[in-house]
Amino acid sequence: MHYEGSRGGCVCSFEEALFSGLAPDGGLYVPVVWPSLTPSAISGYAGSPYAFVAHDVIFPFLGSCISKNEFRVMVEKAYSGFTHPAVVPLVQTGANDFILELFHGPTMAFKDIAMQLISGLMDHMPCDSGRHKTLLCATSGDTGAAAVEAFRDCQNMDLFILHPKGRVSEIQRRQMTTVKEGHIHNIALEGSFDDCQRIVKTLFSDCVMRERFCFSGINSINWARIVAQVVYYISAAASLGAPHRKIAFSVPTGNFGDIYAGYVAHCMGLNIERLIIGTNVNDLLTRVLRTGVYEVQDVIATQSPSMDIQLSSNFERLLFDLTGRDSSCIAVMMESLKLYGRFVLDEALCASLHHLFCSYSCNEEETVWTMKDVFRRTGLVIDPHTAVGVKAARSARSEGAVDVDTVLVTLATAHPSKFPKSVRAATGIFPDLPERVSDLYAEEERYEVLPNDVRTVSCFIETQSRRIRY
Numbered sequence: 217m218h219y220e221g222s223r224g225g226c227v228c229s230f231e232e233a234l235f236s237g238l239a240p241d242g243g244l245y246v247p248v249v250w251p252s253l254t255p256s257a258i259s260g261y262a263g264s265p266y267a268f269v270a271h272d273v274i275f276p277f278l279g280s281c282i283s284k285n286e287f288r289v290m291v292e293k294a295y296s297g298f299t300h301p302a303v304v305p306l307v308q309t310g311a312n313d314f315i316l317e318l319f320h321g322p323t324m325a326f327k328d329i330a331m332q333l334i335s336g337l338m339d340h341m342p343c344d345s346g347r348h349k350t351l352l353c354a355t356s357g358d359t360g361a362a363a364v365e366a367f368r369d370c371q372n373m374d375l376f377i378l379h380p381k382g383r384v385s386e387i388q389r390r391q392m393t394t395v396k397e398g399h400i401h402n403i404a405l406e407g408s409f410d411d412c413q414r415i416v417k418t419l420f421s422d423c424v425m426r427e428r429f430c431f432s433g434i435n436s437i438n439w440a441r442i443v444a445q446v447v448y449y450i451s452a453a454a455s456l457g458a459p460h461r462k463i464a465f466s467v468p469t470g471n472f473g474d475i476y477a478g479y480v481a482h483c484m485g486l487n488i489e490r491l492i493i494g495t496n497v498n499d500l501l502t503r504v505l506r507t508g509v510y511e512v513q514d515v516i517a518t519q520s521p522s523m524d525i526q527l528s529s530n531f532e533r534l535l536f537d538l539t540g541r542d543s544s545c546i547a548v549m550m551e552s553l554k555l556y557g558r559f560v561l562d563e564a565l566c567a568s569l570h571h572l573f574c575s576y577s578c579n580e581e582e583t584v585w586t587m588k589d590v591f592r593r594t595g596l597v598i599d600p601h602t603a604v605g606v607k608a609a610r611s612a613r614s615e616g617a618v619d620v621d622t623v624l625v626t627l628a629t630a631h632p633s634k635f636p637k638s639v640r641a642a643t644g645i646f647p648d649l650p651e652r653v654s655d656l657y658a659e660e661e662r663y664e665v666l667p668n669d670v671r672t673v674s675c676f677i678e679t680q681s682r683r684i685r686y
């Protein structure tokens with residue numbers, strides 16, 4: 217399998233896409249063709265173990281970099297640490313409504329699903345004859361925690377995690393900062409998540425730094441993150457009767473990685489009726505669908521901090537596909553975004569977007585109200601991010617964007633105990649931390665506060681990196 221950059225040029229292998237994260241011109245990698253799944257393959261996944269489906273779905277994307285058997289062992293290992301035997305269980309909340317719980321991994325958010333696998337892949341493929349690697353990670357809270365868990369045993373690399381200071385929940389912060397391993401370095405940046413992401417992207421595009429430190433990125437701009445997330449769309453759909461039953465997904469969205477994985481599943485042959493984007497008041501995507509204008513505004517802090525994002529990087533991958541893979545058109549849009557903070561989608565592009573997607577935003581009161589209402593009706597305690605997804609699912613149903621007899625699955629992206637204050641305020645229930653993480657509050661924290669400035673961050677990396685100098 218080969219990969220191409222969304223802004224043109226650069227065709228590469230899976231390994232190269234895995235380790236470089238971002239194409240040299242700032243574009244994002246996508247496979248040159250979509251592997252396809254037949255209807256009988258999809259229906260055959262019903263009742264299969266998650267690891268089996270994961271192996272089958274992901275393997276065609278990998279090329280020749282790993283054997284089938286080695287990959288089988290890797291996938292088994294990645295999902296062995298999940299506390300639910302189904303890995304991603306479905307919970308029924310209405311006649312045709314389901315919640316897909318993606319939070320049974322080690323850090324209790326859906327980021328574990330991809331991160332547990334990507335650490336195995338990176339460990340398996342020593343890039344550049346085993347040079348010491350430096351991983352960069354910008355996080356709005358959950359990615360960093362998942363990365364710490366996934367990479368804590370990988371001593372042959374340094375991992376630098378940038379989170380926006382004071383804008384992640386206490387549990388999210390402690391999951392990152394109480395780690396003892398010396399190869400993991402936490403930076404609390406005086407800025408927003410978008411600032412963290414911008415700094416990471418800037419460091420990447422600095423060829424000298426990139427070469428010297430052998431940088432890799434593990435944000436969802438990394439293709440390997442996306443591909444691991446395609447699996448649960450397919451496994452959930454199969455167990456609910458696809459392809460014979462119509463299916464739609466509602467996805468609480470920030471960087472557009474998770475829902476884009478749903479789009480990939482659709483392209484591979486899973487016939488999805490609709491993909492519903494749920495945003496909090498940082499509603500860039502809802503505005504794009506309504507107006508056709510992609511325009512970045514200031515980030516507002518909410519009780520669903522993992523979606524406090526105004527620049528949804530993976531949207532570029534979708535646009536690339538919807539323009540018929542017109543990389544020069546994408547390059548022009550991204551240049552406009554860089555220069556003016558906005559670009560405009562033409563009519564044809566808007567139409568193809570509306571063909572599959574719809575988008576709804578959810579303000580803070582609606583988030584609280586939805587958590588409360590779901591608890592009252594079903595007894596289920598959901599976290600604020602999931603509530604944004606549920607609200608969007610309900611709006612889509614009531615506006616007729618989804619047929620009444622279509623199965624509608626909302627992705628539950630975090631365990632409620634990660635956001636105990638909001639959950640208690642809404643439901644009166646204080647969700648206890650699962651036992652495996654209950655000692656978080658006793659551990660000492662370790663992190664460096666840095667100003668929102670690329671140079672300071674790059675100096676910090678310089679001094680802290682344990683890379684063997686040569």
Ligand SMILES: *Cc1c(COP(=O)(O)O)cnc(C)c1O
Pocket residue numbers: 325326327358359436468469470471472473474475522523601629630
């Ligand atoms: C990361 C995250 C999201 C948003 O996912 P994207 O892939 O960035 O759209 C939603 N909910 C939770 C809990 C998350 O951690």
